[in-house]
Amino acid sequence: MAANGTEHSKVAIVTGAGSGIGAATAKRLARDGYRVVLVGRTREKLDNVVSEYGQADPFLVQVCDVSSAKDVEALMAATLDSFGRLDVLVNNAGVAKPGQIVDFDQQDWEQQMAINAGGPFLTCRAAIPHLRESKGSVVNVSSVSGLGGDWGMFAYNATKGAVSNLTRALALDLGKDGVRVNAVAPSATRTDMASGLLQNEELRAKFVERIPMGRVGDPEDVADVIAFLASDDARFVNGVVLPVDGGLSASNGQPPLG
Secondary structure, eight states, X not given: OOTTSOSSOOEEEEEXXXXXXXXXXXXXXXXXXXXXXXXXXXXXXXXXXXXXXXXXXXXXXXEOOTTOHHHHHHHHHHHHXXXXXXXXXXXXXXXXXXXXGGGOOHHHHHHHIIIIIHHHHHHHHHXXXXXXXXXXXXXXXXXXXGTSOOTTBHHHHHHHHXXXXXXXXXXXXXXXXXXXXXXXXXXXXXXXXXXXXXXXXXXXXXXXXXXXXXXXXXXXXXXXXXXXXHSGGGTTOOSOEEEESTTGGGSOSOOOOO
């Protein structure tokens, strides 16, 4: 039974749902009446999200490595077996490792590519036949790092640039089928991935100085925009990579003068 007590609630898959933006998105969509498939590599973290929400009814927990085609096929089969449909795919799973290219390990490059870019490829490929049936949508989690470069983050930049352009290209290909594809592009956000950066007070202050709203983002800031893009309120929004960055991308890059 779905959260809103109906048998035909919409169904969403959220990858990387064990913490941060993914967890916040799963909870937000559940509050909106979706049945939500929580996807991640660690079952304990996914179970904690369900526990924090306070009720298990809207959720299906599925352990899955999104870089594995076999795992993604099993994820889609479990979703359809449990809920019978799919309306929204949120591609949030991601990893990041900094470094300079001359010192960078090929395995680290391939892992980031496989999860950050390969994951959305595999999940979209598996989901699109079902999204065509429901006239559903995809929301990818890119990054401001997919709209421009960062010092010392070339691999992550490359993967998120791929996500941004994958979003645009799929929007062109699938719009005629009634399937919308959009993305959000967060800046620094309080997530596990960014915890090391944000725990450094000096470095956090440098980020905040560049953000007109004077703070880093919370996962809920991004989750609420994802929920909008997934909703019928965004029914004519397609192919957008929407910054959720407190105004960071409004700048031309020069520092504040006062």
